[in-house]
Amino acid sequence: MATEKLRAWADPIWQEIFRHPFVVEVYRGSLPMDKFRYYLLQDYNYLVNFTKALSLAAARAPSVELMKTALELAYGTVTGEMANYEALLREAGLTLKDAEGAEPNFVNVSYMSYLLSVCSLEGFYQCMAALLPCFWSYAEIAQRHRDALERNPVPLYRRWASVYLTPEYNALVEKLRALLDSSGAPPEALWPYFRQASIYELKFWQAAYEGH
Template sequence: MGVSEVLRDRAWGVWGRILEHPFVVELYEGRLPVDKFRYYLLQDYFYLVNFAKALSLAAARAPSVGLMKLALGLAYGTVTGEMANYEGLLREVGLSVEAAASTEPNEVNRAYMSFLLAACALEGFYECMAAVLPCFWTYLDIAERHRERLRGNKVDVYVRWASTYLSEEYRRLVESLKSALDKGGRGADELWPYFKAAVEYELAFWDAAYRGTS
């Protein structure tokens, strides 16, 4: 078992709550009130901007050219691919990019981003990878857990949002991150504080999105 799997097993108490969070269950079933989804999109736009910055900082600390390319590729994909997709989703639910860019992040969002930016600026490359992996990986696990629920979903925008995380391309992305962490030679105990904090922030982010508040 690689260190990434060890970390997920250790975090399973919180990880499992993420997978069954009412926000994601209702979204995959098509029952989530659209106002909650709008709130999530506005907050997540801020998250993505700063996530790309964190990945760029990680690239500067990469111990090899290959790992630098991995981090830069993730940063570029976030800025060009995922954010472009979000801009389309925003328009579809009656929001604008300008509204998203001017939205004040809630307290959870701001704290999560401060944690990621600090980890990637001040710690080593693998600590940063341990901090960013839960975001990527939980979205994959959520999609796989609720794949069957999505089949009966009648809300097109929810289906399009969720389908991103069911693609083979997304699975390969997650596997590349896990592989980088597994081959880094760092032990689970060293990486656990960063992985644990990120998993807890992921749960808090969903909680805040569901409440529509910090």
């Protein structure tokens, strides 16, 4: 399967993500709250642009069915996930106005510019290969750190992370993987996009940890 190969090739990058201090500390409950607040503000901005990228992908879909899939993902992100983020912001002592007014950091701008560019100029499956690491890596992070999460003393961190362990979220990841696997696209053609997005995922965690 194409996605199995992509995941195997990206494993050195993903292993760095799994052991990144932000990831480890947020799942253990030892991450300073100011770092998590900064992450929430940045990630909210990311989700806004991620939705735009999915909408662009829909316009490049080779079939009506695939167009519907991309639009459903965009709708789910802008309604479900962003609504969840609004609740998380409130619990963290932040407002939607704070999130909308937050300046995206350099990595955030670079990552979003990359996704928007791919989804505007490349093919549908290349776009989906670039979007998949975000969905998939969060699911694997949650699985890797499940035991730590069970002992996590911070309710906000537990609530945030538990979303990525739900059957619904993991079914979404599997749906995206199946979409790419059924495309017939050789993994070599998808790899540059999957790799670059994986690198950006790692850099996003680092920028959140450093606060800039």
